[in-house]
Amino acid sequence: MLKLYGYWRSSAAYRVRIACALKQLDYENVSVHLVKDGGQQHLPSYGMLNPNHLVPTLQDGDLLLNQSMAIIEYLDEAYPEPALLPAEPTQRAKVRAMAQNLAVDCHPLNNLRVLKYLSSELNLDDEAKNRWYHHWVKTAFKGFELQLEGTSGLFCVGDQVTMADVCLVPQVYNAERFGVPMQDYPLINGIVRRCRQLTAFAEAAPENQPDAVIS
Amino acid sequence: MLKLYGYWRSSAAYRVRIACALKQLDYENVSVHLVKDGGQQHLPSYGMLNPNHLVPTLQDGDLLLNQSMAIIEYLDEAYPEPALLPAEPTQRAKVRAMAQNLAVDCHPLNNLRVLKYLSSELNLDDEAKNRWYHHWVKTAFKGFELQLEGTSGLFCVGDQVTMADVCLVPQVYNAERFGVPMQDYPLINGIVRRCRQLTAFAEAAPENQPDAVIS
Known part of the structure; x- marks a missing residue:
């Protein structure tokens, strides 16, 4: 059985959960608490699984694999239905680029370890950290919205759910969590609304994970 | 004919140049000067090609494609020899994860627009910017070196050049440019040495580009 080391609020783990749910793959969800104990991802025992000390990590038999997009590509090759990449070469390329x-x-600039560095090493206050966060999300969403004009149908690229949607929904979840205004992105908003109506996206949502802490 | 919008010192463009050189693909090299005129990537005319205002962008007939790794995957599918991803599924996955x-x-945290933000928005001096730069490279290389113990042969994954090596050489070029000490990474150093002996890597190197400015 697949084993996924993740965390309910990690958007990289969230992507993999969506891919698994779309493909109806059962997996054991192992929670790596990114905050408790100074971050369980820093434990030497987790470092044996993933020397980068980040989540997610997928275990499939002997294979230990990190990097959410590499994991999703692997799942798409090993468990091809439904495909998360179109068969047509230029469409596949567009999906990968959008993802x-x-x-x-966008995401690597705003993840937990970077926000920590901004506080602890650069002494940024919450307002300055928030400006940083919003800046990179807005920059990414502005370009993404423009590209959607050329690629989107019901979803990011055409009318099928692809890896691009699998990346978009967690990024929007993050943006909402940090209060990024979303009114300038009608295409993004429509796609996310349609994704969230699908069972797989709901199952994979942070608030529906066993390790979720909802205040 | 392929057209590549890039810049001699952009490490994302450098990755694509290496892939093209390995596959012996001819392409027209269009220089987008990332510094002159406040950055030619910000021009509206370039935004028509790439709404994210970053390099590289590949044009292949009607296809306009951004994101260096999506471009390399596209080239690997369209021009399969030599393959930059192994045929075996778990090895392919490892290559993607390493890339x-x-x-x-690593790279997105240290590229030009981020360094600019650190200066102009956060008022960091050169020393603090350098600490930031070194921190993320060291963090990435430490994990990478450990993973290479399990994956590497002559190159990052086994004995063939793959997309992982295509990403490693530009990252090391950057690290050297910013004075990151490299003595702790014997496996990385050996692989980079072997790559640099190959004609394709030499052809693609920043200093050998028509728009290079060597002081």
């Missing part, structure tokens, strides 16, 4: 627009150029 | 360890978790 990476968020997972490469 | 992303650098291209997702």
Whole structure:
């Protein structure tokens, strides 16, 4: 059985959960608490599984795999139905680029370890950290919305759910959590609304995870 | 003919140049000067090609594609020889994860627009910016070196050049440029040395580009 080391609020883990849910793959969810004990991802025992000390990590038999997009590509090859990448080469390429627009150029700037560095090393207050956060989300969403004009149908690329949607929904969840105004992105909002109506996206949502702490 | 919008010192463009050189693909190199005129990537005319205002962008007939890793995957599908991803599924997955360890978790934190933000918005001096830069490279290389113990042969994953090596060499070029000490990474150093002996890597190197300015 697949084993996924993740955390309810990690958006990279959230992406993998969506992919698993879309493919109806059962997996054991192992919670790595990113805050408790100074962050359980820093434990040496977790470092044996993932020397980068980040989540998620997927275990499939002997394979230990990190990086959410590599995991999703792996799942898409190993468990091809439903496909999260279109068969047509230029469409596949567009899906990957759209996914990476968020997972490469936006999320890594705003994840927990970076926000920690901003506080502890650069002494930024919450307002300055929030400005940083909003800046990179807005920059990414502005470009993403423009690209959607050329690629989107019901979903990010055409009318099927793809890896791009799998990355978009967690990024919007994060943006909402940090209070980024969303009114300028009608195409993004429509796609996210349609995704959230699908059972797989609901199942994978942070608040529906066993380790969720809802205040 | 392929057209690549890039910049000699952009490490994301450098990755694509290496992939093209390995596959012996001819392409027209269009220089987008990232510094001159406040950054030519910000021009509206470039925004028409790439709404994210980043390099690289690849044009192949009607296809306009951004994101270096999406471009490399596209080239690997369209021009399969030599393959930059192994055929075996778990090895493919490892290659993607290793590439992303650098291209997702390291490079986006240290690229030009982020360094600009650190100066102009956060008023960091050069020393603090350098600390930031070194911190993320060291964090990434430490994990990468450990993972190489399980994956590497002559190159990052086994004995063939893959997308992981295509990402590693530009990242090391950047690290050297910013004076990151490299003595703790014997496996990385050996792989980079072997890559640099290959004609394709030399052809793609920043200093050998038509828009290079060597002081």
